[in-house]
Amino acid sequence: MEFMDPLKLAFAMLLALDPELISIISLSLMVSFTAVCAALLIGLPIGALLSSYRFPGRWAIITLSNTFLGMPPVVVGLFIYVLISRAGPFGWLGILYTSYAMMLAQFVLVLPISIALSRQVFEILNSEYTPLFLSLRISKLNRVLVLISEARVALTTIALACFGRAISEVGAVMIVGGNIRHSTRVMTTAIGLETSRGELAKALALGVVLLAIALSVNIISQIIRSKFERNIVND
């Protein structure tokens, strides 16, 4: 195998719109995008609440989210597997070895990131704005919404970090998704499979695509960031 072979193969597969490759890429994007959106939707308000208010259970949530930050993905995958397997408490959902299970696994993995990172951002903003909020006597909900709006530039970076974590995840989605062809095979699990088969060129080609997606997401994120910053200036 020559050095450029994987690149050539990757371009050939992409240009030919190889159905299997396109299916793997689109499933990877769909699973990760859904998991990240759900994690941000739930994690950001929790981060804002944790930074703004003292309430019973706050310490427990912070400890739990910090602990899950360092949780090995395979352990998360195993935990979810036990929960959603036929004999598990949520076996009746019937989502084991489906894309829903993979979304759930990625969601569980990125939720602590969205909570922990956003809490840090919100705490800085909250300490700055608390006298203003108290003086204006604004409601708790409004306070959370203002914090999210004020942190929008930093939150773009957090979303990117979450997406990077989700799309590059392999252990958990392998366990709960099963890496089933045309069903739950995503780029990372496909790379693992092709490598084990000795199809290094194909594995590297998928790796190149994965890198290209990561690069594209990064560029899009930078564009969104600079647009936000420009809008802030021109607002």
Add this chain to the structure above:
Amino acid sequence: MTDKNENNYILKTYNLTVIRNGKTLLDRVNLRIEHGSLIMLLGHNGAGKSVLLKTLHGLLARTDGDIKGPPAERQKIVFQKPILLRRSARKHFRFVCPGCSDKNTEAWFAHANLEAQIDTHAHQLSGGEQQKLALIGALASQPSLLFLDEPTSHLDYESTTAIEQMIQDAHAGGTTIIMTSHNRAQAERLAQHVLFIHAGQLLESRPATDFFHKPTDPIADNFLNHL
């Protein structure tokens, strides 16, 4: 400020005490603030001036005593370092005064001579412009009581003059103002009445002319000599 009918007072405190971490920040402060007055709160750094303003405005909880003042929505505060949202000056203004119309907003910016900066990001304004934005944001809801915590510290002469004029306009419009300052000339220019606070205790409460002529308390006298 005593010997007046009780209805003449917009703000009264009874033995107002604030203790934090075992330290007494305010020690049985009794105040009577008349409607429409312009009060200068003076004292050394750490004397308790900002604590008093924040406690009166409800930002800090009191440990003991009582405060009788206008409802929260009729009071406003402007901080030494303006707290501005990360958005345009116009949008910040509309946030702090949600009831203000477009026309009203533009009128307030004109009053502060900030028309050209109305769509500039609030954090890109100069220090003086930021303080003017904070001030019109507080004044727009026509508060009956306004607290100003060293509103012109670190500002140049031009900005200080402009803000002092806005303070005087607000006072002429009937707003009761309690402000702190470390600038003797400014205090003499603006104040009708002076409160002198030291180590959390109110040592003097006198008409400004009397206070600046000769404070009765030796600590206040010493303070004035070094102001």
